[in-house]
Amino acid sequence: MAEIRYIDGLRQAIEREMERDTSVIVLGEDVAVGGPFGVTAGLVERFGDRRVINTPISEDSIMGMATGAAIAGRRPIIEIMFIDFVTLAMSQLVNHAAKLRYMSGGQLSVPLVIRLQQGAVGGWGAQHSQSLEAWFQHVPGLKMVAPSNASDALGLLRAAIRDNDPVLFLEHRGLYFRKDEIPDPGTVPSLSTAKIMTPGNDLTIVTYSKMVWEAVAAAAELAQRGISAEIIDLRSLSPLDMDTLVRSVQRTHHALVVHEAVVHGGLGAEISARIQETAFDWLDAPVYRLGAPFAPVPASPVLEDAFVPNAKLIVRCAEQMIGP
């Protein structure tokens, strides 16, 4: 079975979809030279500068331009170099990309992929490390996915490009050079289904992106302590695959949501509320959330370690929930 890096999965997805469909175009800062991480390297040589458009540092207009190209029949993929910079493009994203289908009564379609790189890794500080997914799950009209591995980076990005709605594609910088097997490189998965990474009986850990691997490490530790944890990789953050979550919680009777984003007002709050609304009678304990403290992302390595949740914290929280 072929093994590739997460970052190669992203590039292959873009290449394959650009080969397959001439309406797919790429826009963003530095995309002609591959961007800071090399995701788009080689694309302009292959597809030309009419399809791979290197833009100035003008996020709001890049977002608007991509939307304007989408409603005229293109399938743009835009790269916002760091999710922190999407703050500069919020009006076009929230007021146009997300709403044009609705406001036009279905006349307009916005098949747009917004690639966003995020994550607290390497001490890059408060403006190059944030996890902002909670903001976007609150906006009707947007979809959002966050792959945890190379196979999903490839498959979900292809699915996002083919989707007819705007999709925020959250890439974790800390996963870019992770290698995974690609079981079936030709398959394009559903954009909106969660995946059970590790089956278990005592506790459901709901997580996504890089935290999946902290949960996997935690599950191994918990297994040694006699606790069988089931790990659900959400993959899609909007919409949420509540069926998979609820079915799992009905078996394990415990749910713990883990994300790298700040706990307060985070995605975990929504997930937790919906689990208790639909599966309250099956729960043996409150739904718990683990995430970052209510602080900006610090630069110091010591503080960054204190900021990002880890396997040890997951183990401790799980043990408290299950009891002795």
Place this chain on the structure above:
Amino acid sequence: MSGRRNYEGVAENSDILHRDMLQRMWLIRSFEERVIDLCHRKQLAGLVHVGIGQEGVAVGVATAMGDDDYLYGTHRSHGHFLARGADPNGLMAELAGKDTGCCRGRGGSMHIVEVGRRLMSATGIVGGTIPLALGTALVAREEGNVVAVYFGDGASNTGSFHECLNMASLWKLPVVLVCENNGYAEFTPMSAHTVVSHVSVHGQPYDMASQIVDGNDTLAVLEAARNAVVRARDGGGPTIVECLTYRLRGHYVGDPESYRKADEVDEWRGKDPIRRFTSVLRDRGAVTARDVRRMEESARARVEDAVRFMQESPWPSSASVADFVYA
């Protein structure tokens, strides 16, 4: 589709073309006067902006465009859309929030779209359609088509206006940037919000063609817009066409207009683009007083049809509130 022209077989400055333009100006005027009336009677709700006094810009620009060219509006776009042949029934019903509205009642006055006529979008965000227009221009340049986008003097102070001037010029995109400079950004006069004397001045640092035109002189707008459309279609890149005009009514329906003097409004009423264009055509013998009366009557009758259509149309079902959020 590529560069299909409007008015196939009609000579460029013929009487027949100019009469049609005047007729459309009357349609816009009648439509918006009736909209104000319906707002006062509480038959229309929402935040409604009318462009009475700016019809010369709307019709001049629309006439210069080809059928396959794309248009983007602002928050004040009933006239932009009607000038380009939008269906008055669908527009009036949209303003009322009826299910037969062009956007099924989801958009309202500020978010009208009629994609069949390439009326891509109006917007409630000042300057918000300029980036959209650039994106559509990436498509239009492959088709031989042009994109026109309206904005006001207020929008020239947004960041993305400048981002877009840079990119449109850098890539020589087929865009016509039509500034309706009506002298006010909402309630603030241009002298108090902008350091440069004219919006078109911004063309120069961005190496972009620009032109200032009397926006209440309909034929001057037509000529300037034609030049800009031809330049865009021929690969010469974008143009700012700054049309100096004035809105004879408030910023929105219900605006008490405490920020401007009645004298100023009266002075501009004397420069009413419909009256001016009518006298040009009368002096030339292209229309008689009777023709003009008939134009007004027929416009008002068409608007009454639209009002009837709107009144008789059903509301959207409450159960459909979340339809059209996703594909």
